[in-house]
Amino acid sequence: MAAKKLNLKDKYKLLTRDLDWDFSYEDRKQAFPYEDFEGIKIHDWSKWEDPFRLTMDAYWKYQAEKEKKLYAIFDASQQHNGHLNVSDARYINAIKLFLTGISPLEYQAYQGFAHVGRQFGGVGARVACQMQSIDELRHVQTQVHAMSQYNKFFDGFHDWTHMHDRVWYLSVPKSFFDDARTGGPFEFLVAISFSFEYVLTNLVFVPFMSGAAHNGDMATVTFGFSAQSDEARHMTLGLEVIKFLLEQDEANVPIVQKWIDKWFWRGTRLLSIVGMMMDYMLPNKVMSWKEGWEVYFEEAGGALFKDLARYGIRMPKYAGVIEKEKEHVSHQAWWTFYTYGHAAGFHTWIPTDEELDWLGEKYPDTFDKYYRPRWELAKKLEAEGKRIYHNALPQLCNTCQIPLLFTDMDNPTEVSHCVTEYQGDKYHFCSDGCKDIFEDEPEKYVQAWLPAHQIFQGNCGGPDIPDILKDYYHFNLGADNLDIKGSPDEQRWKEWKKQG
Amino acid sequence: MTIEIKTATIEPIRSTFANLQRRFGDKPASRYQEATYDVQAETNFHYRPLWQPDRLLNDKRRTAVVMEDWYSLKDPRQFYYGSYVQQRARMQEQAENNYAFFEKRDLARHLSDDARNSLIRHLVPLRHVEHTANLNNVYGSAYGYGTAVTQAMLFDGMDRLGIAQYLSRIGLILDGNTGESLSAAKQSWMQDSCWQGMRAMCEKSLTVEDWFETFVLQDLVIDTLMQELFYVRFDQWLSEHGGQDVGMLTEFMRDWYKDTSRWVDAVLKEAVSESAANQQLIQGWFGNWRGRVVEALAPVVADMNIDDAALDIALQTLDKRAAKVGL
Ligand SMILES: [Fe+2]
Ligand SMILES: [Fe+2]
Ligand SMILES: [Zn+2]
Numbered sequence: 001m002a003a004k005k006l007n008l009k010d011k012y013k014l015l016t017r018d019l020d021w022d023f024s025y026e027d028r029k030q031a032f033p034y035e036d037f038e039g040i041k042i043h044d045w046s047k048w049e050d051p052f053r054l055t056m057d058a059y060w061k062y063q064a065e066k067e068k069k070l071y072a073i074f075d076a077s078q079q080h081n082g083h084l085n086v087s088d089a090r091y092i093n094a095i096k097l098f099l100t101g102i103s104p105l106e107y108q109a110y111q112g113f114a115h116v117g118r119q120f121g122g123v124g125a126r127v128a129c130q131m132q133s134i135d136e137l138r139h140v141q142t143q144v145h146a147m148s149q150y151n152k153f154f155d156g157f158h159d160w161t162h163m164h165d166r167v168w169y170l171s172v173p174k175s176f177f178d179d180a181r182t183g184g185p186f187e188f189l190v191a192i193s194f195s196f197e198y199v200l201t202n203l204v205f206v207p208f209m210s211g212a213a214h215n216g217d218m219a220t221v222t223f224g225f226s227a228q229s230d231e232a233r234h235m236t237l238g239l240e241v242i243k244f245l246l247e248q249d250e251a252n253v254p255i256v257q258k259w260i261d262k263w264f265w266r267g268t269r270l271l272s273i274v275g276m277m278m279d280y281m282l283p284n285k286v287m288s289w290k291e292g293w294e295v296y297f298e299e300a301g302g303a304l305f306k307d308l309a310r311y312g313i314r315m316p317k318y319a320g321v322i323e324k325e326k327e328h329v330s331h332q333a334w335w336t337f338y339t340y341g342h343a344a345g346f347h348t349w350i351p352t353d354e355e356l357d358w359l360g361e362k363y364p365d366t367f368d369k370y371y372r373p374r375w376e377l378a379k380k381l382e383a384e385g386k387r388i389y390h391n392a393l394p395q396l397c398n399t400c401q402i403p404l405l406f407t408d409m410d411n412p413t414e415v416s417h418c419v420t421e422y423q424g425d426k427y428h429f430c431s432d433g434c435k436d437i438f439e440d441e442p443e444k445y446v447q448a449w450l451p452a453h454q455i456f457q458g459n460c461g462g463p464d465i466p467d468i469l470k471d472y473y474h475f476n477l478g479a480d481n482l483d484i485k486g487s488p489d490e491q492r493w494k495e496w497k498k499q500g
Numbered sequence: 501m502t503i504e505i506k507t508a509t510i511e512p513i514r515s516t517f518a519n520l521q522r523r524f525g526d527k528p529a530s531r532y533q534e535a536t537y538d539v540q541a542e543t544n545f546h547y548r549p550l551w552q553p554d555r556l557l558n559d560k561r562r563t564a565v566v567m568e569d570w571y572s573l574k575d576p577r578q579f580y581y582g583s584y585v586q587q588r589a590r591m592q593e594q595a596e597n598n599y600a601f602f603e604k605r606d607l608a609r610h611l612s613d614d615a616r617n618s619l620i621r622h623l624v625p626l627r628h629v630e631h632t633a634n635l636n637n638v639y640g641s642a643y644g645y646g647t648a649v650t651q652a653m654l655f656d657g658m659d660r661l662g663i664a665q666y667l668s669r670i671g672l673i674l675d676g677n678t679g680e681s682l683s684a685a686k687q688s689w690m691q692d693s694c695w696q697g698m699r700a701m702c703e704k705s706l707t708v709e710d711w712f713e714t715f716v717l718q719d720l721v722i723d724t725l726m727q728e729l730f731y732v733r734f735d736q737w738l739s740e741h742g743g744q745d746v747g748m749l750t751e752f753m754r755d756w757y758k759d760t761s762r763w764v765d766a767v768l769k770e771a772v773s774e775s776a777a778n779q780q781l782i783q784g785w786f787g788n789w790r791g792r793v794v795e796a797l798a799p800v801v802a803d804m805n806i807d808d809a810a811l812d813i814a815l816q817t818l819d820k821r822a823a824k825v826g827l
Contacts, residue, residue: 014682018668056658108541162519182547
C-alpha cells in the first residue's frame with residue numbers, strides 16, 4: 001500500500017489529539033475538576049488550535065542538541081575562569097538578583113504548567129502546557145548551572161531558594177507567582193502565558209540577556225539565547241489561549257479583560273526591578289528602562305491590543321499611568337535599595353559621575369530635576385563617612401508587596417499611598433492599580449505573607465534586624481550586603497585583576 | 501576573549517550552594533544535585549489555592565505517605581532536564597532508525613492477517629492507556645512534593661506521551677497514513693467488550709486523589725503487567741505468527757521500561773523502608789489495585805489468544821518486583 005503523505009497538522013492531530021475519549025465509567029468532572037469555578041465557558045475543546053505541533057521524538061532531539069551546546073559553553077567557562085571576563089564586579093549583582101528573584105519563578109512556572117497540563121479537559125491544550133512545564137524546568141536548571149560558577153567566586157548567590165522564600169524584597173516576585181498559581185487554571189494562563197509571556201517577557205529577557213552580552217557574561221547570554229526558542233513557543237501558546245477563550249463564549253470577554261487588567265498591573269510592578277537593573281546595575285548600559293518600555297511595550301503591545309479590539313478587549317486599565325511611570329520607577333527603586341543596602345542580599349552603590357550624566361541624557365524631563373540631587377547628597381554624605389542607611393521597616397503594599405516608595409506620577413515628590421478597609425482592618429497600597437486588585441478579591445489578599453508584618457509579629461526570628469538578616473535570611477553579613485565599596489567581592493575582584 | 505590571568509591563583513570561595521553544603525558538606529556538587537535539591541519553595545506561601553483551599557500551594561499532605569525528607573526519593577539515573585533529554589534523544593534516534601528501516605523495506609507487507617488484525621485490536625489501543633499514564637505522571641509532578649520526585653514524574657509523563665505517539669505511528673504504518681487503523685483501534689477501545697475493563701480502570705485511575713497512590717497504581721501495577729503482557733508475551737506471539745519484525749517498532753518501549761523501572765523501584769523502596777506506616781499504606785494500595793488491574797486485563801489477554809499462562813506469569817513478575825521493593 002502506498003503511504004499517503006501527511007501534512008504536519010493532520011499528522012499531529014492523528015498522533016496526539018485523538019488520544020482522549022468520552023468517559024463511560026467515571027464522571028469526567030472528577031478527573032478534571034477545576035474547569036468550571038472561574039465562570040469561563042468552554043463549549044468545544046476541539047476548536048483549540050495547536051500552537052506548535054511538536055511530537056515528543058522531535059522535542060527530545062531538538063532540545064538535546066540545544067542542551068549539548070549550552071553545557072559545552074558552561075564547561076568551557078568553568079575551565080577558563082569565565083567569571084573574570086565580566087565588565088566589573090558591580091555587574092555580578094544583576095545576576096544575583098536574577099538567581100534569587102527570577103529563577104525560582106521559572107520553577108513555579110514548571111509547577112503551574114504541570115498543574116494546568118493535568119487539568120484542562122482538552123488534550124491539545126494539555127499537551128501544550130505540559131511541554132511548557134518541562135521547558136520551564138529546563139530554564140530553572142540551566143540557570144542554576146550557569147550561576148553555579150559565579151557562586152563559587154562571589155557572595156550573594158549561596159542560598160538562593162532559602163532566600164526566595166523569606167527575604168523582604170523577594171516576596172515581590174514570589175507573591176506574583178503564588179498569586180497566579182493559586183488562581184484557577186484559566187486565570188493562570190491569562191496571567192502567565194498571555195500577560196507575562198506574550199506581552200511582557202521581552203522586557204525581562206532582552207534586558208537581562210543583552211545586559212549580559214554587553215557585560216561579558218557568556219554563561220548568562222548563552223542560557224538566555226538557548227531559552228529563546230522555548231519562549232517563542234510559550235508566546236504562541238499565550239496568544240492561542242486568549243483567542244480560544246474569547247472565541248468560545250462572549251461571556252468570557254469581561255472575565256478575561258479583568259484578568260488582563262490585573263496581571264498587566266502586577267507584571268509592570270514586578271518589572272520595576274528590571275528597570276532598576278537596566279539603569280543602575282549594568283556597568284555597560286544597553287538602553288534605558290524607558291527606551292525598553294517604549295520599544296517592547298508601547299509599540300509591540302499597542303499593535304497587539306489594536307488587534308484584540310475586535311473581540312471587545314481594550315488596553316489594560318492604568319496603561320496611561322504606566323506611561324508616566326517609565327520616567328520614574330527605576331530611579332525610585334534603586335534609591336530604595338541603596339538606602340536599604342544593609343538589608344539587601346546584593347551590593348548597592350552610587351552611580352559614577354559618567355553614569356549620572358547618562359541618566360540625565362536618557363531622562364531629560366525627570367532625572368536632573370528630581371533624582372540627581374539625591375545622588376549628589378548621597379555622595380556628599382558618603383565622602384563625610386556617613387553613607388545613608390535607613391533603618392525603619394517600610395510599609396509594604398498589600399498587593400504587590402513593594403515598599404511604598406513610588407510617588408504620585410503627576411507629583412513626583414509625594415509618595416503615593418492608597419488605603420482601603422476590609423472587615424474592620426486597614427490595608428495599604430502603592431497605587432490604585434494594586435488597591436483595585438485587592439478590592440476585587442479581598443479574601444485572597446488578606447492572606448498575603450507581608451515580610452514587614454511578619455518581622456513585627458516575631459515570625460522571622462530577631463528581635464534585631466541583623467539577627468533576622470543573618471539567621472532567618474541566611475545573609476553572610478558584611479559580605480552579601482552593604483555597599484560594593486569595601487566589600488569582599490570588590491576586594492577579590494581587584495586582586496584578580498591586579499594579577500592579570 | 502583572552503584570559504591573561506594565571507588560573508592557579510584564582511581560588512573559589514566555596515564549592516557549591518549552601519543548601520548542598522548543609523546536606524553533603526562543602527564539596528563540589530554534581531549537576532543533578534544543584535538542579536534538584538531544595539529547588540521547590542518550602543514555606544511562606546502567600547495565598548491558599550482557590551482550587552483547593554484546604555491545602556497550601558506546595559503541600560506534603562497531598563499524599564498520606566510521610567517522608568522525613570522528600571529529597572531522599574532521588575533518581576538513580578540522576579536525570580535533570582539536560583541529562584534526561586540527551587538520554588531520550590539517543591533512544592529516539594535508535595527508534596527513528598528502526599521505524600525508517602521498517603518503512604523503507606515495507607515490512608508491513610509481510611505481516612500475516614492475524615498479526616495485522618491483532619496489532620490493531622490489541623496493541624494500538626494501548627495509546628489510550630499511555631495517554632492515561634501521561635496524565636497520571638503529570639499528576640504526581642503537579643501535586644507531589646520535592647523536586648527529586650516531581651521532576652522524574654514529569655519526565656515519565658512526557659515519555660508516555662512519546663510512547664502514545666510511537667504506538668500511533670505503528671497504526672499509521674499499518675494503514676498507510678490514512679488513520680483508519682487508529683479509528684478502528686479507538687473503536688475497539690470504546691466498544692469491544694474485551695477492552696472495557698481496562699478502559700474503566702484508566703478512567704478510575706484519573707480520579708484517584710492521592711498522588712502516591714496514583715503512582716503505585718500506574719507506574720508499578722499497570723506498567724509492570726502491561727510491559728510483560730504486551731511487550732514480552734504478545735511480542736513472542738507476534739514472532740510466532742508472522743509478525744516478527746514488529747519487535748523493531750516496540751524496542752523503544754522495552755528500553756524505556758528498563759530505564760524507568762530503576763527509578764520507580766528506587767522511589768518505592770525508599771518510601772516503603774522509611775516507616776512501617778508507609779509500608780502498610782503502600783502495601784494496601786498495591787494489594788487493592790493488583791487484583792483490580794488483573795481483572796481489568798484478563799478479557800484482553802483472553803482475546804489476544806496468547807499463552808494461557810501469560811497472565812499468571814505477568815502476575816508473578818509483578819509480585820517479584822513488588823517483593824524487591826519491600827511489598
Ligand atoms: Fe522560562
Ligand atoms: Fe517561558
Ligand atoms: Zn502595589
